[in-house]
Amino acid sequence: MKKLSQHIEETLSDYLDGVLEPTRREAFEQLLRQDIELQKRLEALQAADSLLKQSTTEQPSKNFTSTVMSRLDQYPLRSGLSIRNGILLLVGVVVVMTTAVILLAAGAFNDTATLDLNSLTVTQRYIRQTLPSIAIDGKLMVNIIVLLNLALAFVVLDRAVLKPWFQRRMGTN
Amino acid sequence: MTNLLDLAIIDRVLAGEQNLYAELVNRYKSYAYTIALKILQNRPEAEEAAQDAFIKAFHHLSGFNRQSKFSTWFYRIVFNTAISYKRKHRHQFQSIDTAVIEYHQEADVTLEKNDKQRYLQQAMAKLNEADRTALTLFYMQEFSLEEISEIMSMQANTVKVRIHRARQRVADELKNILQKEALTL
Known part of the structure; x- marks a missing residue:
């Protein structure tokens, strides 16, 4: 055909x-x-x-409705992160934060670097105007990273560890 | 009419009559399970996904804005839940129960009907889950193209193309299956 x-x-x-x-x-x-x-x-x-x-709808098991009704109070059904993975992620975040704080305290980021945009090949080729230099404060940047990690640590602790743990305890009592 | 009944039940469930939710479950469980099964092609997973969809819907009932039918809103949850199950369990083995051929020693007519449905299932299995779901929803005779597009979060025109393409593919596959069957006779 x-x-x-x-x-x-x-x-x-x-x-x-x-x-x-x-x-x-x-x-x-x-x-x-x-x-x-x-x-x-x-x-x-x-x-x-x-x-x-002619195709018909499929039928679920006989105890489908009773199972749903008995599970109504279990929500969220499952976190995207298991408790184990949540703890691992939390440990990772804490390690990063601790390292950053130790390095900060040791003065590893005390110097201020300057990025001269005029020295870059790309800007030399395409931009004729003189560009300003950008001062990069390492200490400020690491402080921001530590703060973001702290916020992330709280969220992970709440969503992936504490909430499922309390829900599990309430479910068993 | 059905939607008005649904809305009345939803109001009472939201007012605290949680047990009435069982009526909604009973009304929509077959279609929910069928949609999940078409996507997942695995009965235990489809059952679990459909149950999860009902539980999610229950917990988001207050957020249902009543602009669309409850069934459309709910089947969208079923579709999304089944798709996320599919993504999570892609690596797992396909359950053998999808490959089981139900054999009943019944009248010839029933046998013939079972055979036809088996061929149809084999042909449908060759489609991707989105095409299979679009085709299933279309033939449930319950939804317009617009409602199917709302359930699947696709444009109505895309859904129409999917349905046509899926049906063409099913026709091709049925022809192949029947040719193979004829050769084995």
Whole structure:
């Protein structure tokens, strides 16, 4: 059987669903009468359509409703993070924070670096104006990182460790 | 009418009559399970996903804005829950119960009907989950293209193309299956 164009396939589908406008339907029916391949394709689609119409809905288990009703109070169903992974993530965040604080205290970030934008090859090639130099305060940046980590640590502690743990305890009592 | 009944039940559930939620579960469990099963192709997982969808819907009932039908809103939750199950469990083995062919020693008519449904299931299994779901929802005779597009978070035109393409593929697969069956006779 020759392969029909996608346009013809779409028209066949619209014809099958009965959504072709009357003028287009008449023209298509005329085409159908002349083309045996098209008739065969329509028959195949009609067979699939008929089978699909006969397909029934599936039935879940008999205790489906009672299981749902008994589980209504268990929410959230499951955190995206297990307690174990939550603790691991928390440990990682704490390690990063501690390292950063130790390095800060040792004065590792006390120097202020300056980024001269005019010395970059890209800016030299495309920008003719003189650009300002940017002073980068290492201590300030690390402080911001430590604060963000602290916020993340609290969120992880709450969502992935404390909440599931308390829910589990309430569930067992 | 059904939606008005649903809304009345929802109001009472929100007012504290939690047990009435069982009525909604009973009304929609078959379709919810069918949608989940079409996506997951695994009965235990589909059952769990459908149950989770009901529980999620219960906890977000106050957020249901009543602009669409409850069923449309709820089936969207089922669809999203089943899709996220599929992503989580992609690496796992497919349950053998999807491959089990139910055999009943019943009348010939029933046998023939079972065979046809088995062929249809085999053909549907070749589709991707979005096409399979769009086709299933379309043939549930319950939803318009707009509602299906709302459930699947897709444009109505995209859904129409998916349905047409899926049905064409099913027709092709059915033809292949029947040819193979004829050769083995």
